Amino acid sequence: MLAGPVLLLFGAAVFAAAWTYEIGELRRMGPGYFPMLLGATLCLFAALIALQDAKDRISSGRRARRTIRSGTGNRFQWRPRILPLFAILLFAMLLETAGFVPAVIAAVATAGFAERSNSSLAIAVIAAATAIFTSTVFVYLLGIPFRLFAV
Template sequence: MAIASQKDFFSGLMFTAVGASFAWGATSFEVGTAAKMGPGYFPLMLGVLLAILGLIVTVRSLSKGGPGGDKIGAFAWRPLCFVLGANLAFGALLVGVPALGFPAFGLIVAIYALVIVASLAQPGFQLKSTLILATILAIGSYLAFVKLLSLQFPVWPSFLTN
């Protein structure tokens, strides 16, 4: 049987693999019942639903597809690297990396780094619009997480607040 849509086929396989992995990982926690859910109940159900959705997409890709078989294009390395790098930079800057002697720079600096590095993923990078977005996200995150939710994590660089 020929694959009618390569995009749907491989995305369905990815959904199935991720869903099955979550479901399998959730079995190491107490699952419980629908009336009394344990910590593994939600990841198990979410994993099972994701795996079922992946199977449906995979099976449908064998019969329905776009013109020309919906071929998979070139892999987008640039966005992948910059978006993953932005998330890693955010985590490292937010709380630091004590094992490497890297201090915490806090929420504000981490959000600016996240937005700037992630914005480099697009070909038409514009610093002005990126800084405007970073400022809006930094203010909104500060208000939402620090003021409204009272979450305890560094807001400013540790060497400035000590």
């Protein structure tokens, strides 16, 4: 349970960064004043969360340990966690360099492999169908100026 500490760090960073802008005073606030307040506020709530989580962990410590042991059968699945995100990034990178169609196909294919039960053939069919569908709707019907192929 890292939520509390991470948020605390984030709040502290915002609080510190706010001082690099002009703070001003209450009757004439500078651009740093409100962010400074928000950073401090976040720190407060984050500390509260950290406390609560610590309390919960102590009271349910025994139960938690047992569930961890019983959960060892499940391997950590990296595919469904990484591939959908990578597909988005790939789409962003390819859109203006390679064109709309390659970007769509690459993204569908990458995302498709996140699910083990998807066969390569199924993914190829979905990718082709999506490319045709989105080109028709967005480029021809809506007239959004995508370049279908940039190369």
